[in-house]
Amino acid sequence: MTIKKGITAGCIAALTSGAAWAEGTINVLTWEGYADPSFITPFEETSGCKVNATYVGSNDDFAPKLMAGGGVYDLITPSIDTTQLMIDLGFVEPLDTAAITGWDGIYPKFLAQDGIQQDGAYYGMPYSWGAIAFMYLDSAFDTPPSSLDALWSEDLAGKISLWDDKSAIYVAARKNGDMDIYNLTDDQIAAAQDSLLAQKPLVRKYWATAGELVDLYKAGEVVISNTWAGYQSSLLAAEGVAVTEFIPEEGAEGWMDSWMVVKDTPNKDCAYKFLNMQLSELGQCGVANVNGYSAANASAAKACMTAEQYSALHQDDPDYLDSLLIWTPLGDRFETYTNAWNAVKAQ
Amino acid sequence: MNLLRRNLPGALVVGIPVLWILVFMLLPYGIIVTYSFWLKKYPTFLPAFQFGNYVTLFTDPQYLRVFLRTLKISLLVSAASFLLAYPFAYYLVFRCRSQALRTWLYMAVIAPLWVSYLLRAYIWKTILGTEGVLNSFLMWLRIIDEPSSLFLYNQFSMVVTLTYIFIPFMVMPIYTALEKIPVNLTEASADLGMSPWRSFWHVTLPLSLPGVAAGFTLTFCLSFGDFIAPFLVGGPDGNLVANVIATQFGAALNWPLGSALAIVMLIVVLSIVSVSDRLERKGLTGGT
Numbered sequence A: 001m002t003i004k005k006g007i008t009a010g011c012i013a014a015l016t017s018g019a020a021w022a023e024g025t026i027n028v029l030t031w032e033g034y035a036d037p038s039f040i041t042p043f044e045e046t047s048g049c050k051v052n053a054t055y056v057g058s059n060d061d062f063a064p065k066l067m068a069g070g071g072v073y074d075l076i077t078p079s080i081d082t083t084q085l086m087i088d089l090g091f092v093e094p095l096d097t098a099a100i101t102g103w104d105g106i107y108p109k110f111l112a113q114d115g116i117q118q119d120g121a122y123y124g125m126p127y128s129w130g131a132i133a134f135m136y137l138d139s140a141f142d143t144p145p146s147s148l149d150a151l152w153s154e155d156l157a158g159k160i161s162l163w164d165d166k167s168a169i170y171v172a173a174r175k176n177g178d179m180d181i182y183n184l185t186d187d188q189i190a191a192a193q194d195s196l197l198a199q200k201p202l203v204r205k206y207w208a209t210a211g212e213l214v215d216l217y218k219a220g221e222v223v224i225s226n227t228w229a230g231y232q233s234s235l236l237a238a239e240g241v242a243v244t245e246f247i248p249e250e251g252a253e254g255w256m257d258s259w260m261v262v263k264d265t266p267n268k269d270c271a272y273k274f275l276n277m278q279l280s281e282l283g284q285c286g287v288a289n290v291n292g293y294s295a296a297n298a299s300a301a302k303a304c305m306t307a308e309q310y311s312a313l314h315q316d317d318p319d320y321l322d323s324l325l326i327w328t329p330l331g332d333r334f335e336t337y338t339n340a341w342n343a344v345k346a347q
Numbered sequence B: 001m002n003l004l005r006r007n008l009p010g011a012l013v014v015g016i017p018v019l020w021i022l023v024f025m026l027l028p029y030g031i032i033v034t035y036s037f038w039l040k041k042y043p044t045f046l047p048a049f050q051f052g053n054y055v056t057l058f059t060d061p062q063y064l065r066v067f068l069r070t071l072k073i074s075l076l077v078s079a080a081s082f083l084l085a086y087p088f089a090y091y092l093v094f095r096c097r098s099q100a101l102r103t104w105l106y107m108a109v110i111a112p113l114w115v116s117y118l119l120r121a122y123i124w125k126t127i128l129g130t131e132g133v134l135n136s137f138l139m140w141l142r143i144i145d146e147p148s149s150l151f152l153y154n155q156f157s158m159v160v161t162l163t164y165i166f167i168p169f170m171v172m173p174i175y176t177a178l179e180k181i182p183v184n185l186t187e188a189s190a191d192l193g194m195s196p197w198r199s200f201w202h203v204t205l206p207l208s209l210p211g212v213a214a215g216f217t218l219t220f221c222l223s224f225g226d227f228i229a230p231f232l233v234g235g236p237d238g239n240l241v242a243n244v245i246a247t248q249f250g251a252a253l254n255w256p257l258g259s260a261l262a263i264v265m266l267i268v269v270l271s272i273v274s275v276s277d278r279l280e281r282k283g284l285t286g287g288t
Helices: A003-018 A037-047 A059-067 A083-088 A148-152 A167-175 A186-202 A210-218 A232-238 A268-279 A281-291 A298-304 A307-312 A318-323 A331-346 B002-035 B052-059 B061-095 B099-114 B117-128 B133-140 B155-166 B168-179 B183-191 B196-224 B228-232 B241-249 B255-285
Strands: A025-030 A050-055 A125-137 A160-163 A203-207 A224-228 A243-246 A253-261 B039-041 B044-046
Touching (some): A025 A059, A025 A268, A059 A083, A083 A253, A125 A148, A125 A268, A148 A167, A148 A186, A148 A224, A160 A167, A160 A186, A167 A186, A167 A331, A186 A331, A203 A210, A210 A232, A224 A232, A232 A243, A253 A268, A268 A281, A281 A298, B002 B255, B039 B255, B052 B061, B052 B255, B061 B099, B061 B155, B061 B196, B117 B155, B117 B228, B155 B168, B155 B196, B155 B228, B183 B196, B196 B255, B228 B241, B241 B255
Parallel strands (some): A025 A050, A160 A224
Antiparallel strands (some): A125 A224, B039 B044
């Protein structure tokens, strides 16, 4: 072999090994705490499958990353407002639910969600869930806030933060008394847009990442915001910042993340081993311990959580789950919602 | 074979840059132009040839508003950079007697370019924040009684941060332009009875204008396409064009509209570059 050929071969090997669909390796595109070493390492040891994780910052990252092509990823974890889009884009394949032990332990409410199924087949395996709760800095309130009005309060001008996401429209709609937040009419969306514009001078910063919101509280910039229940509050508690989560009178949205298998993955074997692990006690308590999110498999959660954690994560509280307005795919209304939110930010 | 061998170096010298421009510039631009005529339709978008995306950009006021804001911020950044960089470069070239000090001062401006952009933007957060360095300092001086939130998360903090980040691109061309001015011109002007101020106004400044134009172009174009500063230190009213483009390619999944916006931006930047190019040439040929 000539040197030149050697170099070429070396380059090709180097290029392909990084993103390879190597045998026994699965590439997952997911949220940061969903591939934590605390449960991925034991999985790699027992299954012989290696896991490469790439992290997304928001649900909006899934489609562009998969659209860019390359067939790199085997598994993804979009939230319930994005799963339908993945199915419609043809990026994911139907699941063989019989090959997933623990499927029957999943809360029926999640299995009833439209966004993860089509034509009688499931495309998503419910994994974890929680609320888009609200949160305030304890030291800034004598009487704890109980309503969304607090986020429009002049007294808190310059101390308010809101998630930079189309869900801002959901928040404003509920404040306006429009509770059917996933089926808003054009007028209701326009009203929500107006409310957000009225709120804008009071807003210190729209937060984009979990870390950013934590920094805003830590640096004393904001005292009230919405939050991914369980996550930022525990990060802040670890930093010694006392915050309290609350569900306002106007209710809160709920989210649920599902594992989906990318169409035509050559690593089906490892992919299903991985799904089984994630739905077992190892994965379910893993995600609960790392992120503070609730688990989708009720029986696994019951088996591996302490009674305290089980109730703290509302695993025993069907009413809590029912009270949440679980995110719903917006379909062709998606554009109207995002456009309204973009118009608020452009103002 | 011989012919090929003889022409190979020449072909490579011309070929590699041409290929580079083709693959990394013209092709991507072509793709963006093509996308800009496509049609947004759930779940993604369809190939089409229509001007709807451009019509949206010019009829929906949100885009014009963001565009004007971006223009304003970029002009402020360029102006602030100019006001700070010109006296500095002038001092280095004409007043600084020590060669060592001049080199050190020049390096002090260039050195931050070697530090990560993100890091430099983050640092301004800790300086301008409510519990930041500036507030602590002002409170220590008793100028203010309680921390002010006026310094961070607004357009002011964006201009400050962008000016700090891009000012080397203003200093460098002005320094070069000033350095090229022969000293005897100023002396001649003085001999002819001009006051130092009028010498500066009629001799030095006009001769340094090509550098100023280059600096303005660089700082303006860099700020015009920035989307990190709004994200890190900008407030609710800090959305710039590049952020909107990022949103259209990400959250809104509307690549056609994002592409149309990118093309409009490209045209704006290219026209500014060509205007400034013309100005610089005028300066070089001595016309005014």
